[in-house]
Amino acid sequence: MTETRATAEAARRPAPEDPARPAGPLPPLRPRRARPPRRGRRQGAGPFLLLAPFLLLFTAFGVFPLVAAAWTSFHRVELTAPGRAEWVGLRNYTRLLDDGFFWKALLNTLTIGVLATVPQLLLALGVAHLLHARLRGRQFFRVVALAPYATSVAAATLVFALFFGRDHGMANWALGVVGLDPVDWQNGPWASRFAVASIVVWRWTGYNALIYLAALGTVPRELYEAAALDGASRWRQFLHVTLPGIRPALGFTALVSTIGAVQLFGEPLLYASGAGASGGANHQFQTLGLYLYEQGWVNLHLGRAAAIAWAMLLILVAALGLARLIRKAAA
Template sequence: MSTQIPTRPGRARGAAATAPSAPPRRIGFRQTLGRWDVKISPYLYISPFFIVFAITGLFPLLYTGFVSVHEWDLLGGQGDFVGLENFTTVLDQAFFWKALRNTISIFLLSSVPQVLMALMLAALLHANLRARTFWRMGVLLPYVVAPVAVTLVFSKMFADDSGMINAILGQVGMDPIAWHSDPFWSHVAIASMVNFRWTGYNTLIFLAAMQAIPQDLYEAAVIDGASRIRQFFSVTIPMVRPTIIFVVITSTIGGLQIYDEPRMFDNFGQGGNDRQWLTVTLYLYELGWRNTNLGRAAAVAWLLFLVIVIFAIGNYLITRRIAAEPTLRTTRGAKRVAGRSAR
């Protein structure tokens, strides 16, 4: 008969406490590779864009800045370091300020109506129309046409003596317009070319944003008694605010860099006899390739870059501030109406 010796609880606990712990589990190579894949793969997916941008965008921008602080001839190449002399020389030129005024004028006459027309066309295409695919493709067709072809056709339409526009004005008893000699009307003609080509493109961008709006907001607005116009201004516009900001910024960048339309508006490509539609890009082309002064042309390019940055930041801040409050009010109102209808 065996005798069982009782074990003290305290001693057992002490023995368990002093028992050696299990060795740490080793992480396999596949698990390590999987962790690194989760961390690094997103950066690898977006890296091609930044690599291409660094080669085709950032490097030319920095190299242009290097050229702008040197005497640089198109044929002779790099000269002496001159610092900011090219910038001060350009800023003292009356042609630069005239080109800047013309560029801003054409930009305002093209970008503002373009965004407004694109919003209205997108709202119409978003409605229940027959053959919606046909109409959506139709608004994009002008964007497919080459800019040079559009400019050649419009330049003939806006001809001073034998243009179609002046012929139509004469038929209704109005005096012909000097599209090429008058500064304002030449800007209107060039802006109409830009609007014809880019309005459809921006329309499809707005249309894609409108299709992503939840239908619950429209249903809540209908329950609240809002009309179609009220829904457009109180639901649609605030909900597409990020898209509006994007379109405004891209239109600003493209509008201030306009070149094809004023270059092909006449047969000489110099911005008119009195430089009445000379733009900054045309002035840059004249300095660099006609006067062979790449240093001053690079200075003009950097000044234009700074102007674009200032306008883009200003448009972003203004657009964001205007649309922020309506978005908040619309969201709160829609939630209240949805809550009442659920009860």
């Protein structure tokens, strides 16, 4: 008992202070500075070595063709003698300003682009909204939506050329059923542009719908639940939750569709049999891409074709710059 009591009293006593330890609270520890990693020559050149294949390919197939086309646009070069180049300055560009076929091709490009891009994106948004809902066989409908994109341009254009046939086409048959007169879908100015635009809409709606569908999956469900609790209808949820949530996807598809509209080539080339690069007997659906092909590979004027190519690039840059200014002004 005596030993136990002595042990308990010793446990209650404070521990003796260390004479080597300074009195008072301990000073705060200073955080050690992290030394910056040493960048050797191999580590600094590593990212450039990884990017070297891309930079080489981009320079060979991207930058060099642009520079070569710019150089050719200031010369008179014929396809029959590409080695002979005669300096003409801005003559190829000034001739475009007085060329009625160029302005008609530009008007056709803008018209077909609007007729194809606006319905295409609206339909794609509606299809994506339907596919995003919980319904049976969603995977099957997604594959069906992407099937037109996987179809070749030649096959799709051939089917639509038969569909819009003047004498035995299904479109005129449907018009006759409702009591309307048949339409010349290949020679009519607006009818032919509408027919070409319908091919673009059919081929690219599913592609844009899948992009919107992927973007819809990133919108949080909590936002829809909060909007429903606040009494917002489905339409107001779509306007104030869905559209702001997929805004980057909307901008991307609008940009890609605009570029595709300016570069439209395959559909109008193959639409009318025998029309070729002229875009019809009266150039009624000749786009800038067809006009470039006609000047360079039919009329053999490579200098003019290069000038048209750079004019298309400048028109596209101006259109995108104008759209950006409008967006900033609206914001």
